[in-house]
Amino acid sequence: MAIDPQVYRPEAELLTLGDGFFDPVAPADFPETRLRFRNDRAAAQIGLDTLTDDEWTRHFGRFSPLPDTLSKPLALRYHGHQFRNYNPDLGDGRGFTFAQMRDEGGRLMDLGTKGSGQTPWSRAGDGRLTLKGGMREILATEMLEALNVPTSRTLSLIETGEELQRGDEPSPTRSAVLVRLNHSHVRIGSFQRLAYERDEAGLRTLVGYTLRNLYDENSDDPVRLLDLVVSRTARLAARYMAAGFVHGVLNSDNINVTGESFDYGPWRFAPTWDPAFTAAYFDHQGLYAFGRQPEAIHWDVMQMAVALRQIAESDPLVAALDQFGPRYQPEVTEAILWRLGVRPRDPDTDRDLVQATERALRTSSVGIDRFFFDAFGGELPGTYDEPWAEVRAALAAYEPRKDRSHPYWAGEPCSMLIDEVEAIWAPIAEHDDWRALNAKVAAIREMGEALAE
Incomplete structure (x- = not known):
């Protein structure tokens, strides 16, 4: 098996909780498994980027156990408030924890699924995920990672060859199973x-x-x-x-x-x-x-x-x-200064800048991504007039945390609004054409490189 033994560090800490915290389950037996997305950048941090595509599909589409970690998938038990109404009938209804391992920094990580079949907590659900839902999760996690938001990462998306009925999108629609990499799936x-x-x-x-x-x-x-x-x-x-x-x-x-x-x-x-x-x-x-x-x-x-x-x-x-x-x-304050691309000064001054920025954004029609793209490094273009005078004056006292030499800054801001999500899905739905998705992931990662410390 093509697992990197120098990086792969399997664990099974979840088992120490005992049987009352989870239920062993079997994954669905899908009609087919077609690999659509593999995140080798994330996989490299847990020693799985060296898997062949066949091995990848066997582990993340058929859920053959990875070595020396959980021998069976485990559906976790939990409750929760949903829109402030308590629901005691929750739990992993279309997913499970499949494996645990340490990443390159020593953190305990979970591999969890979405769309992997029914569990004791599925209620009336079919335990499946739409291919469009999986594509949307790729876009969300890639975008948030680039924007410095702590997030799970989409490790894998495999199309599974079933037709699903859904009330919130045209049906029948295609099915998929997703694997996410998370520090944990323990919830409130x-x-x-x-x-x-x-x-x-x-x-x-x-x-x-x-x-x-x-x-x-x-x-x-x-x-x-x-x-x-x-x-x-x-x-x-x-x-x-x-x-x-x-x-x-x-x-x-x-x-x-x-x-x-x-x-x-x-x-x-x-x-x-x-x-x-x-x-x-x-x-x-x-x-x-x-x-x-x-x-x-x-x-x-x-x-x-x-x-x-x-x-x-x-x-x-x-x-x-x-x-x-x-x-x-x-x-x-720290998060908005990071997006502005400037170094903090002192708490009061920084807070004043952030409050001025929020006021100007609220009272103008400027897009969020457009503004942070234009303002990165601390200098607003001349096209920003009222209500931006206060922001411009405040930014003048700040030093950039990074220059604008990266090629990203020569183009246009990378956004992820709903119309673009639909535009990326359309060629997949109509022609099985994944080029728009792959190009968008590359563009998001370029933005991440430009923003990173």
Whole structure:
């Protein structure tokens, strides 16, 4: 087998949680497996980039076990609030954790699936993923990675030869199975399930597992865990805002305790800085609108605090939870300065610049990506008049963190608005032509190189 033994470091830490946290399942037996996307850049970090295409398809389409890790796929159990309504009937309904390993930095990583078949938690679902949904997840994860948002990465997409019926896209539509690379699939909803079942021993076990394996801390202190989750999720919320990204479904079962964005359904990038912009057609109240995402994530973390109340005192949990706002503010300042391509100065001056930028974006019709492209390095073009005078004056005092010599800056800003998503899908649906997708992934990665430190 063509696995790089110098990099591949298999693990099976998930098994230490015990049988009550997951259910062994069998993957679907698909009619066919046609490799459509393999992310060798991500695979290289876990020693799997040397797999042949046949080996890749066998592991990530047929789910033949990888060496020395999980011997069977495991569907994780969890609950969660969905649009603020508690649902105890959740769990991995069309996915499972397939393997664990260390990346090149020593972090424990999960390989999780989407569209891999039915599980005990599928309810009335078919356990499948549409090919279009898989393509959209590739675009979301590539774009967010380039924009410095902590995210899962799409490792693999394989078309599986089934016709699916869906109410939200023309049907029948093509099927696929996706594999994502994540630091973890432990969710806030994982803790909520244990609290709902009044399983204090299970809560303590999961706290210890999370601290040791995901935060590298030899502790089982639930207050310490909540404090860390507050920091990571505040950073996630801030970077969503700087990226102009709207997740669409920020339910507590979709919030990873490591603060990584994942599980992309009705996502969108906002064209302009419109706080009311929503991604999900069914979000009628705008609960997860662009400008409400920090509030939504904070509310989800509050549910983790409620769950941990069974094994910890209220006052220290509340004190940790109350740090979300104070930690979010410097995180959003740092994230927007990063997109502006300037070095921080001092907290008050930096905050003033960020607030001026947000005001100008709200009151103008300039696109988010257009503005950050033009302003990168700290100098606004002359075409930016009112209401940009305050931003221009503030930027003049800043030093660029990187110059504009990369070829990316000679072109146009790389965006990912919904019309382009549809335009990339159309040739795949009509002619099985993947050139537009491959070209877009290359363009996104070029942008990432231009923005990176």
